[in-house]
Amino acid sequence: xxxxxxxxxxxxxxxxxxxxxxxxxxxxxxxxxxxxxxxxxxxxxxxxxxxxxxxxxxxxxxxxxxxxxxxxxxxxxxxxxxxxxxxxxxxxxxxxxxxxxxxxxxxxxxxxxxxxxxxxx
DNA sequence: AACTTGACGAGGG
DNA sequence: CCCCTCGCCAAGT
Numbered sequence: 361x362x363x364x365x366x367x368x369x370x371x372x373x374x375x376x377x378x379x380x381x382x383x384x385x386x387x388x389x390x391x392x393x394x395x396x397x398x399x400x401x402x403x404x405x406x407x408x409x410x411x412x413x414x415x416x417x418x419x420x421x422x423x424x425x426x427x428x429x430x431x432x433x434x435x436x437x438x439x440x441x442x443x444x445x446x447x448x449x450x451x452x453x454x455x456x457x458x459x460x461x462x463x464x465x466x467x468x469x470x471x472x473x474x475x476x477x478x479x480x481x
Numbered sequence: 482a483a484c485t486t487g488a489c490g491a492g493g494g
Numbered sequence: 495c496c497c498c499t500c501g502c503c504a505a506g507t
Contacts, residue, residue, distance in 0.1 A: 387489085387490090388488075388489050388490080389489070389490060389491095392489085392490095400489080400490090401489035401490055402487070402489050402490085403487095403489090404488085404489075405487070405488045405489050406486090406487060406488080406489090407488090408488050409487080409488050410488095411488090417488080420488075421488085422488080422489060422490080423489075423490060423491085424490090427488085428488050428489075429488050439488090
């Protein structure tokens with residue numbers, strides 16, 4: 361039988377991140393928007409730092425289009441390098457164009473009006 | 482149970 | 495472009 365433990369909160373995050381296609385990325389804030397209800401960029405980040413194997417954590421970056429993982433166990437360059445291998449282009453400043461590489465699940469769009477609507481519901 | 486921390490985000494200087 | 499402040503909420507101490 362399935363062991364439903366305290367990972368209930370984190371599972372939806374890993375599930376969503378696992379759906380991000382190769383060569384695309386999402387921001388912590390976007391994930392919080394999609395999951396809604398109790399999720400914030402802060403907590404999404406907290407969940408991601410403990411992501412298990414199999415989750416493409418490198419496809420999650422901050423809203424500035426930069427990698428923020430340098431603070432813990434790995435050099436920040438590694439994440440960017442992994443994304444570049446997948447086809448994501450970064451500027452010299454280490455930023456990628458979110459208008460090009462950001463991905464949204466079905467039912468969502470990379471559209472300001474939709475995001476505004478989500479917030480106001 | 483209270484306090485602190487943190488793969489964040491927006492706004493201001 | 496860099497730095498700081500505040501809001502956010504789960505987890506760790």
